[in-house]
Amino acid sequence: MGFLESFNRGLSGDDGYAFAGRQVACSxxxxxxFNERSAQLNTMGLTFLDLDWANRSATVLVCKDCGHLEWFL
Ligand SMILES: [Zn+2]
Incomplete structure (x- = not known):
């Protein structure tokens, strides 16, 4: 239960992702x-942070090397 359970299961992308025309590199x-996941922001309590505008799904890339999460709305 919890945060990780909000990710969709079974998604596994090929190496390399590009957003806004730029190759994604782990920061x-x-x-x-990366492994690609999606998350429903409206289940994560972000309204508390005044992020109602982001009340939709986000793409999350999980670095295969270090596990760092890169978020894209
Ligand atoms: Zn990394």
Whole structure:
């Protein structure tokens, strides 16, 4: 239960992702290999943070090397 359970299961992308025309690189280790997940922001209590505008799903890339999460709305 909890945060990780909100991710959709079974998604596994090929190495390399691009958003807004730029290759995604991990901001921690610089790696380019990610696992892709999606998360429903409206289940995560973000209204408390005045992020009602983001009350939709987000794409989350999980770095395969270090586990760092990169979020894309
Ligand atoms: Zn990384």
């Amino acid at each position: 921690h280790c610089g790696g380019s290999a």
